[in-house]
Amino acid sequence: MSFGSPSRRRTGRVLVATTLAATAVLSLPAVAEAKVTRYRQGSASDVSRPAWSGPAYTMNGSGAVVPATMTKAVDAIRGGSGSIDVTVLAASAASGSPTPECDVIMGLPNVNSCTTYVLTSTQDASNSQVNTDVRNSEFVYFAGGNQCNYARWKGTPLQASVQSVVAKGGGVGGGSAGHHINSSVVYDACTASTDSATALANPYDRSVTFTTGMFSWPNYGDTVNDSHFVSRDRMGRTMAFVARALKDGLTSSGKAWGVGVEEGGSLFVDKNGLATLSAEDAYVVLGDHQPEQAASGKPLTFSNFKIWRLTPGSTYDFANRPTCGYYTRSVVNGVADSNLYSGTPVC
Structure with a gap:
């Protein structure tokens, strides 16, 4: 975990204006005034197919996506054909680009979309749109930050949604705090x-x-x-x-x-x-x-x-x-x- 240290912040390159314009930024309704922020990159439609070839995992020592292992995970899950959807879960906003993990993931082959969620309350883990997007994805990446925020999702619908991704042959991973939680x-x-x-x-x-x-x-x-x-x-x-x-x-x-x-x-x-x-x-x-x-x-x-x-x-x-x-x-x-x-x- 990087709690209490400078690398607690999720960091990444700054998005250029054209990329921001192409990225959907939505505030979704949630319980008790919690704000859920969603950023969608890539295709607006999810991939649909009956079976996947995972599971596959990436366990990273710091928060950033490592292209070499993420590429292996994508290839393992797709089983040599098609593309996958990825969801990134973060409990705090990143400095610089709001989507540092998806910025990297969208540059890899065979990725249909990457959706970043910033969830600032434990109650956000019950948000229906969040859980729908997670269940429709084939890989879930937990961002760096403070793993206690993720641990508080225990027993929520979001825990079950992440488990469903692995159960269908998808994958999961994360870095720093996202490594701890896995x-x-x-x-x-x-x-x-x-x-x-x-x-x-x-x-x-x-x-x-x-x-x-x-x-x-x-x-x-x-x-x-x-x-x-x-x-x-x-x-x-x-x-x-x-x-x-x-x-x-x-x-x-x-x-x-x-x-x-x-x-x-x-x-x-x-x-x-x-x-x-x-x-x-x-x-x-x-x-x-x-x-x-x-x-x-x-x-x-x-x-x-x-x-x-x-x-x-x-x-x-x-x-x-x-x-x-x-x-x-x-x-x-x-x-x-x-x-x-x-x-x-x-x-």
Whole structure:
């Protein structure tokens, strides 16, 4: 998440006047005076066909769309023919262009339309036009910002609408906050944003809070995502997230996998669970046993996290999770081992 930092803002190039003139900007009625803003680019009519070839996912370390993985997702969903419709969901307005994600997506092949929604209230998630557009699309992209806003959509019609896109063979993705919301255990930061030192010193600090039961995508269960991973030194806090997920029974397997993606990096995950990394490094952090110490007000102790470092072009199979290729790092009384971001694989 980029809450409390300069990159909290969704950024993108400024639209030229002719593009703005071609973009539909509507204020749609919603409950209790909430304002829903809609920007439509591309065709005014949605694609219609009986079946799609996904699901497919993009998991980005920062808010921006990564063309390489987005193109893979489009191709996977369309199955070699036709084009798709994309919906971007944002909880805050962007600086510069109001549609930075769609500006990129509309430049990719085989995209019929891209619709951006800015939803400023939890009640907006019940707006009928929003839900119609989401259900009619084949890919939903969650913009960067504050993932707590997305977590508040749990239990709303919009949660079910996004799930329906994946169920019909479409896809979903997001960057930064949009990456966080797509794991099965969501670090929601609804009280405050934490850092590695704080989370390791007390994994039950008020800044370490989670949402579960929102999305659990096929082959991607028992995960907790993190973003801006190396540049903001977030390995330590991901270790704390994994320990909390295990201690609190938030996963179903007795194991938890942290998935940290660096700024500019992106994982494309296909329908079989195979993830391929583009642009920057990513890390998978496995906790496969209970922490030795994880209690309120006490520093974390956890031995032998298993860590896979992924470099651009490498893969990780979430359907058949590997048992080799990792290095190990531990935390003792809130102090993590040195050199957390590289190591010699043990097998």
